[in-house]
Every structure is written in C-alpha cells, then in structure tokens.
Amino acid sequence: xxxxxxxxxxxxxxxxxxxxxxxxFVPLSLRLSYPIPVGExxxxxxxDAIEAMPSGSVVLxxxxxxxxxxxELQPMAVALTQHMFTRGHRIIAMALWPQGASLSQEAMTxxxxxxxxxxxxxxxxxxxxxxxxxSIVRMGSSIRAVFPQDxxxxxxxxxxxxxxxxxxxxxxxxxxxSAGDPGIHAWVxxxxxxxxxxVGGGCTAVSAPEFYTYLGTGQMLGLLGGLKGAADYETMVxxxxxxxxxxxxxxxxxxxSIAHLVIMAFIIIGNISYLVIHKRRKGAPK
Amino acid sequence: MNWEIIGIWLxxxxxxxxxxxxxxxxxxxxxxxxxxxxMSAGYWVIYNIFNVLKPNFWDELTxxxxxxxxxxxxxxxxxxxxxxxxxxxKIAGLSRMALAMIVGTGAxxxxxxxxxxxxxxxxxxxxxxxxxxxxxxxxxxxxxxxxVVCGLVYFFFSKxxxxxxGKAAGAGITILMVAFGASFGYTVMxxxxxxxxxxxxxxxxxxxxxxxxx
Numbered sequence: 001x002x003x004x005x006x007x008x009x010x011x012x013x014x015x016x017x018x019x020x021x022x023x024x025f026v027p028l029s030l031r032l033s034y035p036i037p038v039g040e041x042x043x044x045x046x047x048d049a050i051e052a053m054p055s056g057s058v059v060l061x062x063x064x065x066x067x068x069x070x071x072e073l074q075p076m077a078v079a080l081t082q083h084m085f086t087r088g089h090r091i092i093a094m095a096l097w098p099q100g101a102s103l104s105q106e107a108m109t110x111x112x113x114x115x116x117x118x119x120x121x122x123x124x125x126x127x128x129x130x131x132x133x134x135s136i137v138r139m140g141s142s143i144r145a146v147f148p149q150d151x152x153x154x155x156x157x158x159x160x161x162x163x164x165x166x167x168x169x170x171x172x173x174x175x176x177x178s179a180g181d182p183g184i185h186a187w188v189x190x191x192x193x194x195x196x197x198x199v200g201g202g203c204t205a206v207s208a209p210e211f212y213t214y215l216g217t218g219q220m221l222g223l224l225g226g227l228k229g230a231a232d233y234e235t236m237v238x239x240x241x242x243x244x245x246x247x248x249x250x251x252x253x254x255x256x257s258i259a260h261l262v263i264m265a266f267i268i269i270g271n272i273s274y275l276v277i278h279k280r281r282k283g284a285p286k
Numbered sequence: 287m288n289w290e291i292i293g294i295w296l297x298x299x300x301x302x303x304x305x306x307x308x309x310x311x312x313x314x315x316x317x318x319x320x321x322x323x324x325m326s327a328g329y330w331v332i333y334n335i336f337n338v339l340k341p342n343f344w345d346e347l348t349x350x351x352x353x354x355x356x357x358x359x360x361x362x363x364x365x366x367x368x369x370x371x372x373x374x375x376k377i378a379g380l381s382r383m384a385l386a387m388i389v390g391t392g393a394x395x396x397x398x399x400x401x402x403x404x405x406x407x408x409x410x411x412x413x414x415x416x417x418x419x420x421x422x423x424x425x426x427x428x429x430x431x432x433x434v435v436c437g438l439v440y441f442f443f444s445k446x447x448x449x450x451x452g453k454a455a456g457a458g459i460t461i462l463m464v465a466f467g468a469s470f471g472y473t474v475m476x477x478x479x480x481x482x483x484x485x486x487x488x489x490x491x492x493x494x495x496x497x498x499x500x
Contacts, residue, residue, distance in 0.1 A: 021481075205476035
C-alpha cells in the first residue's frame with residue numbers, strides 16, 4: 001500500500017491533466033445529463049424577482065464581460081433574456097466592457113428573433129461606454145448624455161422603447177453580468193446604494209464569494225454564480241416547458257460534476273499519501 | 287470561401303496549440319502565445335480608437351455627432367496628450383497633471399460610495415437579532431456575529447493571542463479557512479467551466495466540420 005502511495009506521490013503531472021481532460025470530454029461526448037435541483041437561494045431569488053415584476057417593466061442589463069468568460073456568462077445572458085421576454089419585460093442592453101456590446105447583440109438578436117421581439121420596441125442595445133462608475137452616475141441624471149445613440153448609431157430620441165426612459169430612475173431593475181471590474185461592484189455602489197435601484201447579477205464562479213456579502217445585506221436581490229448559476233436559471237426557465245431546449249450551461253454540468261469528483265479524489269489521495277510518507281520519514285535523519 | 291469554417295478551424299488549431307503546453311513547452315505553443323499577444327495589442331489599439339477616442343472625443347470636438355462642436359473637449363484632449371508625455375523624458379512631468387485629475391476624480395467619486403457600500407452597509411449587515419427569529423434564524427445569525435467578531439480578533443495584534451483572545455483568534459482563523467475553502471471551490475468550478483466551454487467548442491463546433499457528429 002505504501003509503495004502505491006509513494007508512486008502516486010511522484011505521479012507525473014501530465015497524468016493528472018489527462019484524467020482531467022477525460023473527465024470533461026467523455027461526459028460531454030456521451031451527452032450525460034444530471035438532474036439539477038434548484039432550491040432556495042440567490043438564483044431562485046433573482047428568478048422570483050423578475051417573475052414578480054409587472055409585464056412591460058424595463059430592465060437594464062449590463063454586459064460586463066468579454067469572450068474569455070463566455071462559457072459561464074453567455075448562458076446566463078441567454079436564459080435571463082428568454083425569461084424576461086416571455087414575461088413581457090423590455091430590455092435595455094449596454095456594456096461596461098468593450099466586447100460586451102457585441103456579445104449582448106448576439107444574445108438579444110438570437111433570443112429576440114426566436115420569440116418574435118422587435119428591436120427598438122422590445123429591446124435596444126446601447127453599446128459600450130467607457131468610464132464605469134462615472135458613466136453610471138451620469139446615467140442617474142441622463143442616460144441620453146452617456147448614450148446619445150445606440151450601438152448601431154440610431155439616435156436615442158428616435159427609439160420608441162426609450163421615450164419614457166430618461167434616467168436610471170425610470171429603470172425597474174438593473175442586472176449586471178460581470179466578469180470582474182467594472183461590473184457588479186460598480187452597479188451596486190452607484191445604481192443600488194446611490195440611486196436606490198434594485199440590482200441583481202450574474203458573475204464568474206471565481207468572483208461569486210465576493211458578492212455574497214451584498215446578498216446578505218440586501219444590496220443585491222439575487223445572484224447567479226458561475227456555470228451552476230446559469231444551469232440553475234436555465235432549469236427554472238424550463239420548468240413547465242417539457243420540450244424546451246436544454247440551454248447552454250445545463251449540458252456542461254455532468255462534466256462539471258465528474259471533474260469535481262476527480263479533483264476531490266486527487267486531493268484525498270494526495271493528503272493520504274503525504275500523511276503516510278511524512279509519518280515514515282519523521283524519524284529519518286535530515 | 288466559408289469564413290465561418292475557417293474561423294472555427296483557426297480557433298480549434300490555436301486551442302490545441304495552447305493546450306500542447308500541458309505536455310511540455312514547444313514551438314507551437316510559443317507561436318500561439320505570441321500570436322495572441324500581438325493580435326490582442328493590435329485589436330485593442332484599433333478598438334479604443336474607434337469606440338472610445340472617436341465617439342467620446344473627436345466626434346464631440348468636431349460636432350460630427352449632433353452638428354454642434356464642443357470646443358471644451360480641447361481640455362481633456364490636452365490632458366490626454368499629457369499622458370503620452372511620459373514617452374519623452376524631458377516633459378514626462380506633464381503626465382502627472384493628467385494622472386492627478388484621474389486619481390482626484392476617482393477618489394472624489396468613490397470615496398464616500400465605497401465607504402457606504404463596502405464598509406457601513408456590511409457592518410449594518412452584521413448587526414442581527416438573536417431573538418424572535420426562530421431556532422434556525424438564531425443559529426444563522428449567531429454564526430455570522432461570532433464569525434465576524436472572531437475573524438476580527440485574529441487580526442488584532444496589540445494583545446498576545448493567549449487565553450480567551452487566543453481561543454477567539456483560533457475560531458476566527460477557522461472561519462477564515464472555511465471562507466478560503468469556499469473561494470477555492472468556486473475557483474475550481476470557474477476553471478473547469480472554461481475547459482468545458484473549449485471542449486464543447488471542439489466537440490460540437492469543430493468536429494462536425496470534419497463530418498464527425500457526436
């Protein structure tokens with residue numbers, strides 16, 4: 001047993017990489033699917049908040065990420081957009097990250113077209129703005145001042161959806177899909193605490209623990225954390241719709257779970273191996 | 287020519303080149319790495335010129351947007367040029383004026399907001415009732431209050447960590463370790479998610495271009 005553990009202690013790191021790759025590629029290739037139970041929690045809170053808003057509410061969604069974090073955040077964007085459109089809400093998209101403007105256009109066009117929603121009546125993409133917190137504060141008095149035109153160069157005043165939207169105070173909910181800074185932090189600080197707007201969000205798993213404190217204090221009304229948060233939301237959106245497509249995040253959860261089991265196995269074996277070998281060497285001369 | 291398929295192949299080949307580093311360092315990895323750095327630099331320069339500098343400065347200055355030139359934009363323009371003065375040692379000091387403006391604006395804007403959002407609201411969030419909240423509520427709130435107090439005691443260095451102080455500090459470091467463990471778990475999930483994203487791209491976007499459908 002000890003010899004096996006010693007061998008494991010010296011295992012080539014490439015073997016670990018190979019096992020990790022297999023734990024991800026095999027479940028995806030076999031299209032394994034695990035049930036995703038969604039209980040009470042920040043994902044459900046965000047879903048319920050959107051569900052409770054009256055039809056026709058205006059939601060501002062800020063796409064604060066770029067393609068490097070697409071696997072986690074784009075499924076959230078798609079699921080949120082589907083939910084808001086089916087509830088009859090109208091969406092104003094914008095971005096504090098340059099490439100977020102293109103990613104938002106991709107999500108809004110795909111979901112909007114599939115649900116028969118019209119650009120400028122049901123949704124608009126204002127594009128990217130530089131300045132983060134400064135821009136948000138400016139939007140508190142005038143959104144037009146920050147976005148005189150939308151992403152395609154259409155003047156603000158000629159967009160039907162925006163005729164009654166002058167400032168952040170005319171927005172019913174802000175959602176930031178955030179991969180870092182600027183993102184949720186800026187929205188909570190400026191839109192939430194300064195202007196009193198309800199703020200929800202989605203973020204990469206790395207940054208989720210950082211934002212949980214905002215949930216505890218009520219500064220955020222819900223949060224989707226990483227791929228699991230996206231899969232939770234897809235599951236809730238699909239509830240009651242048996243033939244609905246699985247979404248982008250849900251198919252990855254089986255691979256995610258198996259990869260986590262492999263990592264846990266490595267951690268346990270590594271610790272046992274360390275303890276056994278360390279115990280044997282304890283009396284050995286240094 | 288099908289540009290979408292060319293794009294998929296480029297993405298797939300570069301992905302495999304980058305992953306080849308996991309086996310060992312090699313010329314394919316180096317090529318992909320240098321290509322990524324070079325293209326990123328070029329992309330961001332052009333992106334910033336057309337999406338930041340042009341709409342926010344040039345169009346405002348010349349009136350290309352609404353037809354009325356805003357000559358006050360000369361002031362931020364000059365400050366922008368001052369930033370570039372760092373490239374010329376003799377006049378590098380001018381960049382400090384622009385930096386002072388940026389730092390001053392940032393501090394003025396976020397000093398009070400940061401204090402409110404990340405300090406006062408968090409303190410307020412730890413002032414919790416221990417009665418009238420039910421058994422589970424009591425346990426929840428007690429963990430938060432005790433955890434915060436013990437965590438703070440761990441960072442109190444004016445008294446030796448002995449006796450009650452030592453025990454509280456010990457509980458504090460345990461709470462901190464639990465928090466770090468949660469962060470580590472989320473970090474693992476994030477990294478695996480990125481791998482899953484690339485794996486889905488290779489399996490479901492790239493392989494079908496070769497007639498392999500999983």
